[in-house]
Amino acid sequence: MSISLENISKTFNGFKALDDINLTFEDGKLTALLGPSGSGKTTLLRIVAGLELPDEKDNSKILFNNEDVIDKPVRKRQVGFVFQHYALFRHLSVFDNVAFGLKVKKRKERLSKSEIHEQVFELLRIVQLDTMADRLPSQLSGGQRQRVALARALAIKPKVLLLDEPFGSLDAKVRAELRRWLRKLHDDLHITSIFVTHDQEEALEVSDRIIVMNHGRIEQVGTPDEVFHKPATEFVMQFLGDVNVFHGRVDKNQTLLLNNAKEEANVKFLVRPHDFEILLENNNEENIFPVKAHRILTAGVMVKIEFVDKSNHLILVHLSHDSYGEIRLNLGDEVFLRPKQHHFYDN
Amino acid sequence: MQSRHIEKGLYPPFIINALITAITLVFLALFLILPLVVIFGEAFREGISIWWGSIVEQEALSALRLTLIVAVIAVPFNLFFGIVASWALAKFDFWGRNFIITLIDLPFAVSPIVSGLIFVLLFGIHGWMGSWLVKNNIQIIFAVPGIVLATMFVTFPFVARELIPLMTEQGSEEEQAALTLGANGWQTFWKITLPNIKWGLLYGVILCNARAMGEFGAVSVVSGHIRGETNTLPLQAEILYNEYNFTAAFAVASLLAFLALITLALKYFVESRINKLETL
Numbered sequence: 001m002s003i004s005l006e007n008i009s010k011t012f013n014g015f016k017a018l019d020d021i022n023l024t025f026e027d028g029k030l031t032a033l034l035g036p037s038g039s040g041k042t043t044l045l046r047i048v049a050g051l052e053l054p055d056e057k058d059n060s061k062i063l064f065n066n067e068d069v070i071d072k073p074v075r076k077r078q079v080g081f082v083f084q085h086y087a088l089f090r091h092l093s094v095f096d097n098v099a100f101g102l103k104v105k106k107r108k109e110r111l112s113k114s115e116i117h118e119q120v121f122e123l124l125r126i127v128q129l130d131t132m133a134d135r136l137p138s139q140l141s142g143g144q145r146q147r148v149a150l151a152r153a154l155a156i157k158p159k160v161l162l163l164d165e166p167f168g169s170l171d172a173k174v175r176a177e178l179r180r181w182l183r184k185l186h187d188d189l190h191i192t193s194i195f196v197t198h199d200q201e202e203a204l205e206v207s208d209r210i211i212v213m214n215h216g217r218i219e220q221v222g223t224p225d226e227v228f229h230k231p232a233t234e235f236v237m238q239f240l241g242d243v244n245v246f247h248g249r250v251d252k253n254q255t256l257l258l259n260n261a262k263e264e265a266n267v268k269f270l271v272r273p274h275d276f277e278i279l280l281e282n283n284n285e286e287n288i289f290p291v292k293a294h295r296i297l298t299a300g301v302m303v304k305i306e307f308v309d310k311s312n313h314l315i316l317v318h319l320s321h322d323s324y325g326e327i328r329l330n331l332g333d334e335v336f337l338r339p340k341q342h343h344f345y346d347n
Numbered sequence: 348m349q350s351r352h353i354e355k356g357l358y359p360p361f362i363i364n365a366l367i368t369a370i371t372l373v374f375l376a377l378f379l380i381l382p383l384v385v386i387f388g389e390a391f392r393e394g395i396s397i398w399w400g401s402i403v404e405q406e407a408l409s410a411l412r413l414t415l416i417v418a419v420i421a422v423p424f425n426l427f428f429g430i431v432a433s434w435a436l437a438k439f440d441f442w443g444r445n446f447i448i449t450l451i452d453l454p455f456a457v458s459p460i461v462s463g464l465i466f467v468l469l470f471g472i473h474g475w476m477g478s479w480l481v482k483n484n485i486q487i488i489f490a491v492p493g494i495v496l497a498t499m500f501v502t503f504p505f506v507a508r509e510l511i512p513l514m515t516e517q518g519s520e521e522e523q524a525a526l527t528l529g530a531n532g533w534q535t536f537w538k539i540t541l542p543n544i545k546w547g548l549l550y551g552v553i554l555c556n557a558r559a560m561g562e563f564g565a566v567s568v569v570s571g572h573i574r575g576e577t578n579t580l581p582l583q584a585e586i587l588y589n590e591y592n593f594t595a596a597f598a599v600a601s602l603l604a605f606l607a608l609i610t611l612a613l614k615y616f617v618e619s620r621i622n623k624l625e626t627l
Contacts, residue, residue, distance in 0.1 A: 051523055074526040081527040087520035091542045101528035104538070156528055 001159040001191050002027040006061040008054045010043050010216075017043045030186045030202035036239065041196045044213070045162050048064035048194065049081050050074035055140045064159060076097040078190075080153030084165040088137035094148050095133040098123055098259075123151040126185070141176040150182075154189075162263035163195035167202065174245045179206050188271070188335045199238045204228060212236045234268060234345040243270045244315050250344065274302070274319040275341040277326055282336050289337045291315060293329055305329070307337065386604045389597035401598035409575045410583035411602065413491065417566075417579060418559045421498045425555050429506025430548070434540070436507075437514030438522070451507050454500055463497050465567025489571030492581065497565040502558045509551030510544055517543055546621045551552075553617065557610040561603060 003025040010018040020038045025031050031192050033041040046052035047062070051074055054060050062070045069077055096285050098120045102111060111119070124130040127147035137145055145168060153161060166182070167175040183206050186193055203210050204224045212219040212227060212235075220232040231237035247265035282288060291307035294314070303324040307315045315337065329335065348386040358364065391398050401407060436448055440479065454462060468474045470487040480487060487493045541548075563581040570577040572586065580603055587596035 049527060051527070074523075074530045075531060077527075078529070079527055081518050081524065083524060085520065087524040089521055089539055091526070100525065100530070100538075104525075104528065104530040104534050152524075152528065 001066050002063075003048060003062040003160060003192065003194075004061070005044075005048070006063070007059045007217070008044075008047060008062070009057065009059055009060075010052065010054050016151075016216050019046070021216075021218065023211065023218065023221070025192060025194055025282030027192055027208065029193070029208040029210045030183070030206065031211060032207035033194060033196045033201060033211050034198070034203040034239070035215060035219075036198055038215075039168060040216040041198075041213050043166055045164055045194060045196050048160070049079045049162050050077045053080070056114040078159050080156060080161040082149045082153050082161070082163040082166050084168050086137070086149045088145055088148055090137055090153070092128060092136075093133065094124070094135050094137070095120055097137065097148055098151045098155050102150065119155065120151075123155055127151045130317070131163045141174075143169045143178055145307065146170065146178060150185075156215075158191065158219070161191050161193040163193065165196055165198070167199075168197075172216075175202075182206060204240070212239065214239075231343060234270065236271050236343075237343055241318055244273065244275050245270055248344065250304070262323060267346060269339070269342045269344050271339045271342045272314045275339060276315075276317045277338045277340050278317070278319070278323075278329070279336040280327065281340055285338065289315070292334045292335050293331055293335070296329065296331060298324070307335075309323065376399070381603060386600050387580050387599055389581035389593060391572075392597075397594060398598045398601070402602065403596040404595070406575045406578070407595070407599055407604050410578045410580050412600070413494070413577070414469060414560050414579045415575050416491065417495050417498050418556055420495050421502055421559045422556050424499055425502055425506050426552055428503070429551060430544075431626070432507045433510035433514050437511050438519045444511050448511060451511075454503050459501055459562065459564025461569055462500050463565035466493055466497050466500070466565075466569050474558060488569050489573065489577060491494065491577065493569035494566050494577060497569045501565045502555045505555035505558065506548065506551035509547050513544055513547040514540075546617055550614065550617045550621065553610055553613050554563050557607065559608055579603060 005021050005023045008021040009016070015054060021172055022042060023026055023229045033044060036116045039131045043052060047054050050069070050072060054062075054070070060070060061068050064077070089100065092100070099116055104343055105111075121130055121133070124133055128149060129151070130143065132140065137148065140148065150166075151164075154316065155235055164181075167178050179202060182195075190195065195207070200237065204227075207224060210224055211221050214235050220236045222230070223230075227236055228240055231240060232307040237243055241297045246269040248269045249318060250264055250267050279288070282290070289309050291309050293305060294308045295306040298321075302318040303321055305319060305324075309315060317337065327335075359367075376548075395493055396443045402411075406460075432451065436444060468486055469476055470480060470493060471477055472488075474488075487496065494495075521539050522535050530538065559580060560579075562579075564584070566579055568614060570579070570582055572578060572582060574586070578586065584599040584603065587599060589598060595604050
């Protein structure tokens with residue numbers, strides 16, 4: 001099922017959490033809503049679910065396929081919602097948590113007891129918790145609780161799965177594991193899914209599409225490749241990883257001038273740490289910085305080097321261990337940096 | 348060696364420790380256990396048959412009946428409104444919320460005598476609604492309705508006080524989850540909200556009930572002390588005492604004390620249940 005939002009705004013006590021959002025979530029895709037806290041991503045998710053109502057406007061629409069559900073209450077929207085802190089029913093067993101959505105149905109729509117039992121165990125097998133059916137949520141680990149929450153949301157055969165920071169409160173290792181697992185689950189079920197995250201790595205790794213949000217507005221919509229390699233705005237570029245910011249100039253006849261002379265600058269140049277080439281000599285090319293190695297961190301996947309330029313500006317460079325071995329750099333060495341790739345945005 | 352050193356610094360010397368413990372125990376014995384012993388001692392001084400005679404005496408029985416009637420009306424009322432008020436105050440944020448939470452404590456803050464007087468001023472013959480009530484032949488003050496009203500007022504905070512922090516802490520995420528799973532409001536309340544608060548609720552009800560049966564001040568003002576009609580157990584005990592009928596007074600008092608012991612036992616059980624749930 002595809003979901004479209006038209007002219008959706010939300011104001012909390014004068015604070016604009018969402019500013020006229022128009023957006024389509026494609027059918028069967030796993031979409032990430034990515035942004036810093038306060039960017040409105042969770043509000044947007046809750047509005048899709050019906051847990052929050054958008055500001056009243058005549059032209060506001062929330063379309064599930066082509067049906068406007070803006071006036072439908074949460075319980076009739078048939079959305080699977082996974083809460084950040086799981087929100088498991090603490091007094092019910094794992095089995096009863098998952099069975100809840102099936103048991104509260106109207107009598108004539110309700111399945112028989114044995115059918116419910118069967119369906120719940122099928123879901124518990126999918127989330128690999130069939131041996132824990134009798135436990136209470138408090139007897140489970142964080143990762144297990146999150147899986148129960150997911151099984152519970154899937155039990156109602158939702159048209160769309162909404163996940164609010166699903167891995168936010170788990171430790172790094174479990175998080176990475178569940179991330180892969182969620183992706184696999186999505187590939188098996190193909191249910192339209194939207195998940196909220198502030199972790200760019202998570203969004204880049206798991207999703208088919210990413211919607212980057214900031215200050216209640218959409219900054220960019222695209223595939224992980226597009227937002228990472230072709231960031232539409234300075235914010236997107238900054239949010240998706242470390243960047244070095246330079247001031248420069250773009251003229252009609254001359255493409256760029258990289259330096260830190262701010263007076264003449266009319267654009268900002270953003271260069272990712274891994275997009276530099278280190279030259280031992282100045283070959284008189286343009287756009288080259290003389291720098292001094294200030295700090296070298298070799299523990300990690302990449303070698304991280306902090307350089308300082310003439311005006312004591314810090315420049316962060318990431319290098320593979322191989323390339324680092326070739327140039328044999330020492331602290332205090334004076335070398336030259338040449339950006340291999342850059343993005344520029346109006347000042 | 349080192350750990351003993353540290354422990355020495357942490358705990359007071361044996362003598363002081365023993366002294367503090369002894370003072371506490373003596374204090375407890377004097378102020379809590381001794382009165383209880385005296386009540387039962389005095390009640391049974393002239394034998395169990397005299398005690399039983401004082402209990403089944405008509406005025407005492409009618410006082411017991413009235414006390415039970417008042418509790419049976421006031422406690423469910425406070426149970427219902429306590430849940431409604433806590434639910435509204437804990438799960439929603441609105442303008443004036445904190446003021447209302449403070450207002451709920453009003454019955455605790457004012458003297459019970461004042462609470463009783465409020466109702467006399469409202470419903471007494473010379474009160475605001477007095478002439479209307481007289482005209483329609485409704486009697487509230489110096490009658491059972493007044494006693495029930497005063498008791499409800501005085502015991503109102505118990506359930507709400509117990510539930511508001513509990514429900515605030517639990518938040519409303521579980522209810523939201525239930526809604527997304529297709530439950531309606533009613534199902535959400537019965538299957539999610541109520542089970543989550545049941546122990547706290549029971550605790551509040553026990554305290555509310557104890558106070559409803561034991562309330563003296565407010566009830567005394569509105570009761571009129573009509574023998575066999577508007578006397579509750581605490582009022583009856585006082586009347587008998589003032590008439591130097593000590594054995595009967597203590598017999599009635601022993602009923603109340605017995606009730607207090609049951610309340611304590613229940614409270615202990617519920618508390619240990621709550622603690623167990625919290626450590627899970």
